[in-house]
Amino acid sequence: MLVSHYFELAEHVTGGISESVAHQRKMLDRLDVSYTTRQTLDADVMHFNLMGPRSVWYAKRARSKGIPVVANTHVTAEDFGDSFRFTNALAKPLKPYLRWAYGHADALVCPSEYNRGLIEGYADVPTTVVSNGVDTEKLEGFESLEDEYRERYDLSEPTVFLVGHVIKRKGLETFVELARTRPDVDFAWFGPLDLSLKGRETTALIENAPENCTFTGFVDDIRGAFAAGDVFCFPTHEENEGIALLEAMAAGKPVVVRDIETFSWLEDGEDCLKVSPEPGGSDVEAFAAALDELADAGRRRTLGSAAADRAEAFSLDAVAGRYRDLYDEVIAE
Incomplete structure (x- = not known):
């Protein structure tokens, strides 16, 4: 079997989509499935x-x-808004384009049940x-970086942290105001900050954040992020899955998430706290x-241990x- 595993705009797209592609290729290597990154x-x-x-x-x-054509549904109109400059304006016309584009696949791969629910309204x-x-291998040895990264960013335990592109959709305003209430x-x-790509409201939130709120x-x-951080706080308003969340859980960090449908698989009070x-x-x-x-450090350890156990399935x-x-299925069909 040879798979043409193509990532359009690979040199420009970063963040979760890029990470997912890297994960897929690692998985194909482990499965000993031959693939090329070219379109052929x-x-x-x-x-x-x-x-x-x-x-x-x-x-x-x-x-x-x-x-047969397989396509991942990383992009939806729902999670495109409140990301970078002009994305809100583009979100509306994006939906009919994605309906058309996803309709050219024989099978669509959705990262979560929530995403699948959205996509079923896009294409038949x-x-x-x-x-x-x-990728737990990527996290190996993170504990050894704790002192270095706490010193680099002047962070003390317990540090509340988040990982990923700094965008409004991920709960930026809530994160900043939380820091203000807990000086x-x-x-x-x-x-990455990428301030040149941010709208005025996002830029203002970052620039006017309190002193105890660091944007690295x-x-x-x-x-280093998972070494220096103690509580992963993810007030995102919309997410297809959340690789950084899975990484934090795999690292044994307690996680606090907004109670949205995407995170319905998590158990409040057992492997996370839902807000x-x-x-x-x-x-x-x-x-x-x-x-x-x-x-309470003991509560953090208990919740973090449960999160790590839950992350093993991912x-x-x-x-x-x-x-x-x-x-195998699409080839047989």
């Missing part, structure tokens, strides 16, 4: 990770020749849920209450076989 009609399966115009063009050609194409997975606690957001920008070794503001209440107050519960080894099964 000599493959048994064409697998696209971003359905841009070039991918759609090849998908059309592949299907005309009887080559069979869907399969396959997690983006978590004796350090907050750190590890990830790009970090050369992401293990849902009371009607008319403030989400900042609700998140602050959850963080106060985790001021390891690359646990997920990989689903891709082989999917390829």
Whole structure:
């Protein structure tokens, strides 16, 4: 079997999509599935990770020749807004484009049940849920970086942290205001700032954040984030899955998440704390209450240990076989 595993705009797209592609290729290596990163009609399966115009063009050609087409549904109109400058304006026309683009696949790979629910309203194409997975090898030895990264960013235990691109959709305003209500606690957001790509509101939130709220920008070794951080706080409003969340759990960090459908698989009080503001209440107050519960080191250890156990089901080894099964299925059909 040869898979054409193509990632359009690979040199420009970073963050979760890029991580997912890297994970997929690691899984294919472990499965001993032959693949090329080029678009080629000599493959048994064409697998696209971003359905841009070039991918759609090849998908059309592949299907005309009887080559099955698989596509990942990393992008939805729902999670495109409140990301970078102009994305809100583009989110509306993006949906009909994605309906058209995803309709050129024989099978769609969704990272979560929530994402699948959205995608089933986009295209009449069979869907399969396959997690983006978590690469535990990438995290190995993160504990050894604790002192270095705490000193580098002047962080003290317990540090509340987040990992990923700094964008409004991921709960930026809540994160900043949480830091403002807890001036004796350090907050750190590890990830690219890209201020030139941000809107004025996002830029203002970052520039006017309190002193105890650090935006590190790009970090050369992401293990340092999981070494220096103690409580992973993820107030995102919309997410297809959340690789950084899985990484934090695999690292044994207690996680606090907004109670949204994406995270329905998590058990509140068991492997995470879920935050849902009371009607008319403030989400900042609700998140602050959850963080106060985790001021106790013993509670952090218990919740973090349960999170690590739950994350094992998302390891690359646990997920990989689903891709082989999917390829076999589309080829047989």
